[in-house]
Amino acid sequence: MTAVTVRSKRSIAAARRRDRAVEVWREFARNRGGLVGLAILLVVILLAICAPLIAPATLLDVTKVDGLPNQAPTWQYPLGTDPAGRSVLLLLLWGSRISLLVGFSATIVSMVIGTLVGMSAGHFRGVGQAIILRVIDFFLVVPSLVLAIVLSTVLSRGAITIIIAIGLTSWAGTARLVRSQTLTIESRPYIERSWALGAGNAHILGKHVLPAVLPLVLAHTTLTVGSAIIAESTLSFLGLGDPTTVSWGTMLKSALDTGAATAGFWWYVLPPGIAIVLVVLCFTLVGRAFEAVINPTLRGR
Amino acid sequence: MPRLVFDDVRISYTTRDDAAGRGLVTAVDGVSLVLEPGSTLGLAGESGCGKSTLALSVLRLLPANATVTGQILLGDDDVTTMSFGRLRAVRWTEAAVVFQGAMHSLNPVQKVSDQIEEALKLHSLASYPDRAARLKRVRELLTLVDLPVVKASSYPHELSGGQKQRIMIAMALACDPELIIADEPTTALDVIVQAQVLDVLTGLVRDRGLSLIMISHDLSVLAATCERICVMQAGRIVEEGPSLRVMTAPEHPHTRALAAAFPLIGDPASRRSLPGYTAPDAPTAAPSETVTEPGDVVLEVRDLSVEFASRGQRVKAVDHVNLAFRQGEIVALVGQSGSGKTTLARTILGLEEPTSGAVLYEGAPLSHRRKALKEYRRHVQFVLQDPTASLNPKHTVYEAVAEGPRLHKLPGNERDIVATALEQAELTPPEKYFNAIPQELSGGQRQRVVIAGALALSPTFLVADEPVASLDASVRGEILALLLRLKNELGLGALVITHDLGLAWNIADRVVVMKQGEIVEQGSVEEVLLNPQHEYTRKLLSVVPSAQAASGQDFVGA
Numbered sequence: 001m002t003a004v005t006v007r008s009k010r011s012i013a014a015a016r017r018r019d020r021a022v023e024v025w026r027e028f029a030r031n032r033g034g035l036v037g038l039a040i041l042l043v044v045i046l047l048a049i050c051a052p053l054i055a056p057a058t059l060l061d062v063t064k065v066d067g068l069p070n071q072a073p074t075w076q077y078p079l080g081t082d083p084a085g086r087s088v089l090l091l092l093l094w095g096s097r098i099s100l101l102v103g104f105s106a107t108i109v110s111m112v113i114g115t116l117v118g119m120s121a122g123h124f125r126g127v128g129q130a131i132i133l134r135v136i137d138f139f140l141v142v143p144s145l146v147l148a149i150v151l152s153t154v155l156s157r158g159a160i161t162i163i164i165a166i167g168l169t170s171w172a173g174t175a176r177l178v179r180s181q182t183l184t185i186e187s188r189p190y191i192e193r194s195w196a197l198g199a200g201n202a203h204i205l206g207k208h209v210l211p212a213v214l215p216l217v218l219a220h221t222t223l224t225v226g227s228a229i230i231a232e233s234t235l236s237f238l239g240l241g242d243p244t245t246v247s248w249g250t251m252l253k254s255a256l257d258t259g260a261a262t263a264g265f266w267w268y269v270l271p272p273g274i275a276i277v278l279v280v281l282c283f284t285l286v287g288r289a290f291e292a293v294i295n296p297t298l299r300g301r
Numbered sequence: 302m303p304r305l306v307f308d309d310v311r312i313s314y315t316t317r318d319d320a321a322g323r324g325l326v327t328a329v330d331g332v333s334l335v336l337e338p339g340s341t342l343g344l345a346g347e348s349g350c351g352k353s354t355l356a357l358s359v360l361r362l363l364p365a366n367a368t369v370t371g372q373i374l375l376g377d378d379d380v381t382t383m384s385f386g387r388l389r390a391v392r393w394t395e396a397a398v399v400f401q402g403a404m405h406s407l408n409p410v411q412k413v414s415d416q417i418e419e420a421l422k423l424h425s426l427a428s429y430p431d432r433a434a435r436l437k438r439v440r441e442l443l444t445l446v447d448l449p450v451v452k453a454s455s456y457p458h459e460l461s462g463g464q465k466q467r468i469m470i471a472m473a474l475a476c477d478p479e480l481i482i483a484d485e486p487t488t489a490l491d492v493i494v495q496a497q498v499l500d501v502l503t504g505l506v507r508d509r510g511l512s513l514i515m516i517s518h519d520l521s522v523l524a525a526t527c528e529r530i531c532v533m534q535a536g537r538i539v540e541e542g543p544s545l546r547v548m549t550a551p552e553h554p555h556t557r558a559l560a561a562a563f564p565l566i567g568d569p570a571s572r573r574s575l576p577g578y579t580a581p582d583a584p585t586a587a588p589s590e591t592v593t594e595p596g597d598v599v600l601e602v603r604d605l606s607v608e609f610a611s612r613g614q615r616v617k618a619v620d621h622v623n624l625a626f627r628q629g630e631i632v633a634l635v636g637q638s639g640s641g642k643t644t645l646a647r648t649i650l651g652l653e654e655p656t657s658g659a660v661l662y663e664g665a666p667l668s669h670r671r672k673a674l675k676e677y678r679r680h681v682q683f684v685l686q687d688p689t690a691s692l693n694p695k696h697t698v699y700e701a702v703a704e705g706p707r708l709h710k711l712p713g714n715e716r717d718i719v720a721t722a723l724e725q726a727e728l729t730p731p732e733k734y735f736n737a738i739p740q741e742l743s744g745g746q747r748q749r750v751v752i753a754g755a756l757a758l759s760p761t762f763l764v765a766d767e768p769v770a771s772l773d774a775s776v777r778g779e780i781l782a783l784l785l786r787l788k789n790e791l792g793l794g795a796l797v798i799t800h801d802l803g804l805a806w807n808i809a810d811r812v813v814v815m816k817q818g819e820i821v822e823q824g825s826v827e828e829v830l831l832n833p834q835h836e837y838t839r840k841l842l843s844v845v846p847s848a849q850a851a852s853g854q855d856f857v858g859a
Binding site: 015188189190192193194195196197198199200203207208211212 | 650652671674675678679682683685686687690691692693695704705708709736751754755758
C-alpha cells in the first residue's frame with residue numbers, strides 16, 4: 001500500500017469524524033440543561049486542576065493555620081473554618097480534586113470492564129456465554145457497597161483502593177447494557193455479510209460491534225461518573241478512604257466525628273453535601289443530553 | 302354518486318431540514334381521480350412516488366406534519382374538513398385499510414379473534430351488542446377470507462404470512478365498509494400465497510360489490526385484480542386507463558419501464574436480455590462468436606441435509622440435496638418461503654453446518670475449520686437480500702468494499718482493488734463514491750456496493766439471496782443486468798435464490814425448484830419453465846400474475 005493511499009484514507013475518515021463532531025455538538029447545544037451542566041462542570045474541573053495555584057497546600061496544614069476552630073463565615077473565611085481552624089472553602093476546593101479523580105478513574109475502570117465483558121457476553125455462544133452471564137449476574141446481585149467496603153478493607157488504604165473498589169462493583173449494569181446492544185448489532189445482516197467475507201471474531205467485534213456500542217457507553221459514562229462520586233463520598237464517609245487527604249466524603253465524615261453537624265456548624269456540613277449534589281446533577285444533565293444526541297427518539301421528551 | 306373523489310389533491314410534508322430551516326416535501330402533486338361504487342383501481346409506482354400518501358389521506362391517517370389541500374370526497378363528505386368524531390365514525394365503517402406488512406400490523410400478544418373483535422366493538426356496537434354476536438361475526442369474517450374458524454384463537458406468530466394478511470383483510474371487512482384500501486397487500490408474500498390473497502380480494506369485490514383501491518409497485522399484480530390502473534410518478538398521475546391497455550400498450554415511458562421490469566415467461570425478448578444489457582447468447586442478440594460455455598464444476602453439494610431443533614422436534618430444512626454448479630453459469634433456486642432455499646445458501650457459504658452430506662469446492666470437501674473456511678470465502682461470495690441492512694451504516698463505501706481485501710490481506714494497491722470492484726459493479730467514476738455512506742445512496746446503488754464488496758475478492762462464484770426482492774422495479778432490471786454482465790464478462794458463476802420465476806427467465810441458465818427442503822425439479826430454464834414436469838413447478842408457474850391471466854379475466858368479466 002502506498003503512502004498516498006493511507007493519507008487520503010485517513011483524511012477521508014478525519015473529515016467525516018470532524019463533520020460528525022460538529023453535528024453532535026449542534027444537537028447537544030439544543031439541550032439547554034446539558035449546556036448549563038457542561039459549563040458548571042468545566043468550571044469545577046478547572047478549579048480542581050488549578051487548586052495548587054489558587055491556594056498552596058500549606059494553607060491546609062493544621063500546624064500552620066491561624067484561624068479559630070469552627071468559626072462562622074466571615075470575609076476572611078467565606079465558608080467559615082473547620083474544627084482544626086482551616087478554611088472550609090479551601091477544603092472544598094482541594095476536596096474536589098480527589099472526588100473528581102476517583103469519580104473519573106472509577107468510571108473508566110467500570111466502563112472498560114463493562115464494555116469488554118458485555119461484548120463478549122453478547123458475541124460468544126454456548127458455555128462461554130453462560131459463564132460470563134452468571135459472573136455478570138453475581139456482580140449485579142452482590143450489594144456493591146458491602147463488596148466495596150470489603151475490598152477497601154482488604155487492600156491498603158488510599159484513593160487507588162477506592163477507585164478499584166468502585167470500578168469492580170459498578171460495571172455489571174454497563175455490561176448488561178452493552179450486551180443487549182451487541183445482540184442487536186449482531187443480528188444485522190451486515191454482520192452476516194462480514195462473516196461471509198471471511199471475518200473472524202476480532203474483526204466483527206472491533207470493526208462492527210465496538211464502534212456501534214461506544215456512543216451508548218459514552219453516554220452511560222457521564223451518568224456513571226455521578227454515581228461513582230457518590231460512592232466515593234460514601235466510602236470516605238464510612239472512614240474507608242485515606243484520612244490524610246481531603247475529599248468531600250472525608251469532610252462530611254469529620255463533620256460528623258467532631259460533632260459539627262449536631263453543634264449547628266452548618267457551614268461545615270452543607271458545602272460538601274451541596275457540592276456533591278451539584279456535580280452529580282451536572283453529570284446527569286450532560287449525560288441525558290448526550291443520550292438524546294445518540295438516541296434521536298428521546299429528543300423532545 | 303361516485304364512492305370516492307380526489308379533486309386536485311396536493312399533500313406535502315413539512316420536514317426538519319438542518320441546513321435550510323424548514324423544508325417542504327411535496328408527496329402528492331395535484332391528483333384528481335374518481336372511483337365509482339363497485340369498481341377497482343390500482344395505483345402503481347415506485348417507492349416515494351406518493352401512492353401510499355394518497356391512499357392514507359382518504360382516512361386522514363397521515364402524520365401530523367402533512368398538509369392536504371384540495372378535496373377528498375368520501376361519499377358526499379369531504380374528508381379534509383370532517384370533524385374528528387365524524388372521521389372516527391367513517392374510519393372502518395365506510396372505508397378500511399389493509400396495511401402493508403401484515404407481520405407488523407398485528408398485535409403479537411392478542412389472539413386474532415380479539416383483534417378483529419376490537420374493530421366491531423369500536424364501530425358497530427349497535428349491530429353486535431354482545432360478545433356472542435361479535436364472535437359469530439368474527440367466524441363469518443374468517444370464512445369470508447377462506448380461513449378455518451379454529452384459527453380465531455391463534456396468536457399472530459402461529460400463523461403464516463398469507464394467513465396473517467387474510468386476518469388483516471378480515472379486520473378491514475369487519476364493519477362492512479364500502480371501500481377497501483389495500484396498501485401493498487402482497488409485497489412480502491411469495492407467489493402462491495400472493496395468488497391466494499389476490500383471489501380473496503377479487504372474490505370479495507365480485508360478491509359484495511366493494512370498491513377497492515390497491516397499491517403496488519408490481520403492474521402484473523394490479524392487472525390481475527383491478528379494472529383500471531393509475532401510474533404515479535413523483536406525485537403526479539402519468540397514465541391512467543383500463544388494466545389490459547396499460548399493461549400491454551403502455552403510453553408513458555415510466556409505465557413502459559414498470560411493465561418491462563416484470564418479464565413474461567416464454568417471451569424471447571426478455572430472455573437473457575434486460576433494458577440496458579443483452580447477453581451475447583440471448584435469443585434476440587445478433588449471432589456472435591464469443592458465447593461463453595459453462596465451464597467445469599466449481600461447487601458441488603452432495604447429499605446435503607440440514608436439520609434444526611425446534612421445540613424438541615427436528616425440522617429438516619434441507620433434505621438430501623444434490624446439486625452441481627459450473628463456472629460461468631447462473632442457477633436460479635426457486636421455491637416458496639420456508640422451502641429451505643436460504644438455509645441451503647447459508648450452508649453452501651459455510652455459515653451453517655450441515656447435519657449430513659458435504660459441500661465440495663473444486664472437488665475438495667469444505668472443512669469447518671476457521672482457516673480453511675476463510676480461504677474458501679475468498680472464492681465464494683455472498684450478496685444479501687436487503688442492501689440497506691447489509692451495509693454497516695457507519696462505514697463509507699470505500700471501507701465496505703475494502704473490508705474483504707483487508708481481511709484476506711490481498712496483495713496490491715487497496716485503492717486500485719476497490720476502484721476496480723466499484724467499476725465492475727458499474728459505480729463510475731469510483732472516486733465519487735469512496736467517501737459516501739450508505740444512507741446517501743439509493744437502494745440500487747447500495748446493492749451495487751454490496752456486489753462490489755464481493756467482487757473485490759475476485760471470487761469464482763457468487764451466492765445471491767433474493768438480490769432484488771427489496772428493490773424498485775426499474776432498479777431490479779439494472780441489478781439483474783449487472784449479474785448477467787458479470788457472468789458473461791468475468792465468467793462468474795452464481796446461485797440466485799428467488800421466488801420470482803420471471804427473474805429466472807431473465808438471467809438464469811438453469812432452474813432448480815425446491816419444495817420443503819427437497820429438490821423436485823431441475824433443468825435448463827427453457828425446459829423447466831416452458832415445459833414443467835413436476836406438478837409443484839406447474840403450480841408455481843400458474844400463479845405468476847401475467848398479462849395473459851389479466852386478459853383472460855377481463856374476457857370472463859365481459
